[in-house]
Amino acid sequence: MSSVFVSSPYVAPVNSLQRLMIQVIIALLPGTLTYAWLFGPGVLINIALACVFALMFEAAVLKLRDKPVMVHLTDLSAIVAAWLFALCLPMHSPWWLVLVGIGFTMIAGKHVYGGLGFNPFNPAMVGYVVLLISFPREMTTWYLPASVSGATLSFSEALAYSFGGVDIQQWDALSSATPLDQVKTGIGQQIAISDIRLSPVFGQFAGKGWEWISFAWLIGGLWLLLTRTIRWHIPVALLLGVVSMATVFYLLDMESYASPLFHLLSGAVIIGAFFIATDPVTAATTDRGRLVYGLMIGCLIYVIRVWGGYPDGVAFAVLLANMCVPFIDYYTQPRVYGEK
Amino acid sequence: MTTRSEITRNGIWSNNVALVQLLGLCPLLAVTSTVINGLGLGIATMITLVLSNSIVSLIRGFVRSEVRLPVFVLIIASVVTIIELSMKAMFFDLYLVLGIFIPLIVTNCAIIGRAEGFASRNPLGPAALDGLMMGLGFLSVLVVLGGLREIIGFGTLFAHAELMFGDAAKALVIEINPDYPGFLLAVLPPGAFFGLALLIAAKNWFDLRPVAQHQDASAVSAETV
Numbered sequence: 001m002s003s004v005f006v007s008s009p010y011v012a013p014v015n016s017l018q019r020l021m022i023q024v025i026i027a028l029l030p031g032t033l034t035y036a037w038l039f040g041p042g043v044l045i046n047i048a049l050a051c052v053f054a055l056m057f058e059a060a061v062l063k064l065r066d067k068p069v070m071v072h073l074t075d076l077s078a079i080v081a082a083w084l085f086a087l088c089l090p091m092h093s094p095w096w097l098v099l100v101g102i103g104f105t106m107i108a109g110k111h112v113y114g115g116l117g118f119n120p121f122n123p124a125m126v127g128y129v130v131l132l133i134s135f136p137r138e139m140t141t142w143y144l145p146a147s148v149s150g151a152t153l154s155f156s157e158a159l160a161y162s163f164g165g166v167d168i169q170q171w172d173a174l175s176s177a178t179p180l181d182q183v184k185t186g187i188g189q190q191i192a193i194s195d196i197r198l199s200p201v202f203g204q205f206a207g208k209g210w211e212w213i214s215f216a217w218l219i220g221g222l223w224l225l226l227t228r229t230i231r232w233h234i235p236v237a238l239l240l241g242v243v244s245m246a247t248v249f250y251l252l253d254m255e256s257y258a259s260p261l262f263h264l265l266s267g268a269v270i271i272g273a274f275f276i277a278t279d280p281v282t283a284a285t286t287d288r289g290r291l292v293y294g295l296m297i298g299c300l301i302y303v304i305r306v307w308g309g310y311p312d313g314v315a316f317a318v319l320l321a322n323m324c325v326p327f328i329d330y331y332t333q334p335r336v337y338g339e340k
Numbered sequence: 341m342t343t344r345s346e347i348t349r350n351g352i353w354s355n356n357v358a359l360v361q362l363l364g365l366c367p368l369l370a371v372t373s374t375v376i377n378g379l380g381l382g383i384a385t386m387i388t389l390v391l392s393n394s395i396v397s398l399i400r401g402f403v404r405s406e407v408r409l410p411v412f413v414l415i416i417a418s419v420v421t422i423i424e425l426s427m428k429a430m431f432f433d434l435y436l437v438l439g440i441f442i443p444l445i446v447t448n449c450a451i452i453g454r455a456e457g458f459a460s461r462n463p464l465g466p467a468a469l470d471g472l473m474m475g476l477g478f479l480s481v482l483v484v485l486g487g488l489r490e491i492i493g494f495g496t497l498f499a500h501a502e503l504m505f506g507d508a509a510k511a512l513v514i515e516i517n518p519d520y521p522g523f524l525l526a527v528l529p530p531g532a533f534f535g536l537a538l539l540i541a542a543k544n545w546f547d548l549r550p551v552a553q554h555q556d557a558s559a560v561s562a563e564t565v
Contacts, residue, residue, distance in 0.1 A: 100523070108534075134525040 021076035023229045024275070027220035028083055031271065034216035035087070038145045038209040042091040042158040047083055049098045049162065054082035057106035065111065077116050081105055084275060085124040088268070088315065089131075090142050092153065092161045097138050101127040121322045122282045125315040132315070144176045145209030148200050179207030180266050180311040183258050192255040206265035214265040221274025233290035234283060235273040241298015242269055249306070257306065267312035269301060276314065282322045289325075289332035296328075297321045347466060351473025358481035358536075359543050363450040367441045368482060369532035373493065376500050378486030379479070380434045381441055384423050386475025388445050391419045393459040393471030400460045412455045413446075420446045434503040450478065481539065488535050493527035495520030 036043040058078040062069045072078075085105050089098065108130070109123030110116060132139050153161060177185065179201050186196035196202075205211045224230045246260035263269065268276070277283060277297050284293040297317045304313025342350075357363050364385070372378045395415050403411050424442045427435045435442065445451070454474055459467040490497055495516050501509035525531050 130525055133528065134523050135521060136524070138521065 017075040017077065020229060021080050023224065023227055024080050025076070025083065027224045027229070028080075028087075028275065030219045031213055031216040032083075032087070035213050038147070038213065039091045039143060040146065040153050040158060041155040042093075042143075042153060042161070043087075045155075045158055045162050046086040046089050046091070046093055046098060049095055050082035050086035050089075050102055051079050053099050053102040054078040054085075054106060057103060061107060061111045065115075067115070072116070075116075078106065081110070081124045084271075085127050087271065088124070088128040090139065092141070092143060092158060093138065094164055095162050097131060097135060098162075100134075101131045103127075104130040117281055119281060120325070122276060122279050122318050125276065125318050128315050129319060132310070140181075141175050142178045142181075144201065148176075148208055176201060178267075178311065179210060179262075180305065183262070184305070184311045187256060193258055194255065206262045210267075211265045214270040217270040217274060221270065224274060224278075230274065230278040231287070231290065233287055234278050234294040237291045237294025238273040238277055238298040238301075239264065239269070241295040241300075242302055243298075245299055245302035263302065263305070267305075268314040272297070272301070272314035272318065277318055277321070282318075282325065284325050284328045284332070286329060286332040286334060288334070289328045292328050292332065293321055293325065296324065342462075342466065344466070344469060347470050348473050351470060351475075352477045352480070356477040356481065356543075357450040357474050358478050359540050361450065361453070363453060364448040364478065365536075367444060367448060368478075368485070369529065369536065371438055371441050372482055372486040372489055372532060372535070373527050374490045374500060375483055375486040375498055376434070376504055377437060378482035380427075380431070380504060381438055381445075382475075382479030382482040384427065384438075384442060385445055385448060385451075385482075386472065386479050387423055388416065388419050388448075389451055389454060389471035389475040389478075390468055391422075391471075392416045392451055392455055393467045394464060395419070396455040396459040397462060397464045397467035403460075408460065409452075409456070412452055412460075416451050416455065417446050431504055437500070437503060450474065485532070485535050485539060488539075489526045489531050491516065492523050493525075493531060494522055 032043065032047065055073060055078055058073060059069050062072055082102060082105070085101060086098065089101070105123045105127030109121060109126035110119045113119045182199055182201060183193070183196055187193070201207055203209065203211050206214070221230075221235060225232055225235070242263055243260045246257070246263040249257040250259050258266075273294075277294060284290045297314075300317035300320055301313045304310060304316055308316075310316070351357075355361065358365070358368055367381055367385070371381045392412075392415055396412055399411070399415075420443060423445070424435075427438075427442060454470060458470045462470070487497060490499065497514040497516070498509075498512040501512040505512070523531075526535070
C-alpha cells in the first residue's frame, strides 16, 4: 500500500498534444464532409495532398534540426495545420500549389521560429497568404456547388486536374465568382444588394452551398467548446465583431452593405472563429486579451471585406492580430490577488 | 597599413557591404527584382564608390575635421549627379526602370561610410582600390539576389538585357520553363527580404564550416586520446 495521500480529483484527464489535435480533427469532419459533398471530391484530394506534403516537410526539417522526428510527426500538429491550409484552397488546385503553400506553412510559418509553440503567426494562414499574393489566378479559380452548376468533377477527374493531366479550359463553365466576390464587385458597380442576390449562387442566407458548410463548421466548433478544447472568448468576440460592424452599416444603408447574416455565413468567418483564430500558440493568452483579440479579428474581417482589396479577409485579419498578441497580452495581465 | 589583398578580401567577402555591414539595404531590396536591374544599380554604385573614395582621399589633407562630413556629402552628391546624367544620356531605358534609386545612391550609407572610415585616412591608391572592391562586393550581391529573385519570380534570367547592352543582348534572355506560372512573392518586397536572409545565412554557413570541421577533428582526436 502506498502511504502517499492523493487528493481529489482522482480521475485526471489525459491531456496531450496528440489528444488535442485528434479532437480538432474530429471537429473538422462535419464541415469537411459537407464541403466535399457539396463541391466534389477535390476538397478531399487537397487535404490528402497537403497532409502528405506536410509530413514530408516536417520530417525533413526535423531531421535537419536534429530533433526527434517520430515524436513530432505523431503529435498530429502538422496534419491539423495542413488540413486547415487545404480548406483555404480552391476546390481544384494543382499539386504544386499545395506543395509551395505547405512548404511556406511548415518552414517559414513554423520551423524558422523554432517549431511548434514558438511561431508568432498562424502557420496555415502564412502559407495561404503567400499563395494568395503570389498566384492570384490559381487562388481565385473557385467552382460552383453541384446544386448550382449541375455537375462536379468525379474523383478521377479531380485527381487528374490536380496532377495537371487535364486542360483547365474544359471546366471553365464550372468556375465562378464566389458569393463574397459577387457582392464586392456588384457594390463596386453601384448595383443594389437586392439585385445582386438574384444571382443563382445565392441561397437562403448567404451563398448557396456555402451557408450549409458554415453551419457544419459551427457544429464542429460547438463540439470543440463542449469538450473544452477551446475557450469561448475568441469565437464569441470574433463573431460579435463581425456582426456588430455588419449591423451598424446594414442599418445605415441596406442596399450598399450586405446583411450581418450574410457576412456571418459567407467565406471563412465561422471556421476562422472556431478553428483558426483559436490556435493556442498564436492567440492571446489572457481571458480579457482573448476578447480583445477576437473582437479585433472580427472587425478587421469586416473592414477588409468591405473596404479592402480582397473579397474575404480572415487570413489577413488573423495575421494582423497575431502581430498584436504580445501587445495585447502585456496590457491585459490579470491583477495579482492582493495587489492594486 | 592594410595590404592590397586585405582590402580586396574585406571588400568582396569578409566585410561585404550588403551581407556583413548590411548597409545600403534600401536600394538592395528595392531594385533587385531582375539581374539587369541589380547589375545597373550595382555598377552605378561601384563607380560612385571609386570616384568618391578617390576624391575624398585626395582632399583629405585640406579639409578640417569639423567640416569633413558636409564636404563628403557634397563630393558624393556631385559624383552621383554626374552618374545620373550620364546614365540618362547612355542607358535611358534602364534609367527609367531604376528611376529614383539612381539619385538615391547619395543616401547609401556604404558610400559615406567608406569615405569616413577608409578614404579620409588613406592615400589615393588604397582608397580607390577599397572603393572598387567594396563596390564589387555590393554589385555581386545585387546580381546574385537579382538572379535568385528573377529565376524564382519570373522563371527567366537576364530579361530586359537590351536595356543595358543594346538590342543584340535580347538573345541573352534565358527562359527556363515557358509554362512557369511565376512566383510573385519573390518579386514583391517580401521576396527581397527572404532572398537577402538566405544569402546572409548561406555566407555565415560557409564561413562557419571550417570551424565546425576543426572542432570535429579536435573532438575525434580527443576521443582517440
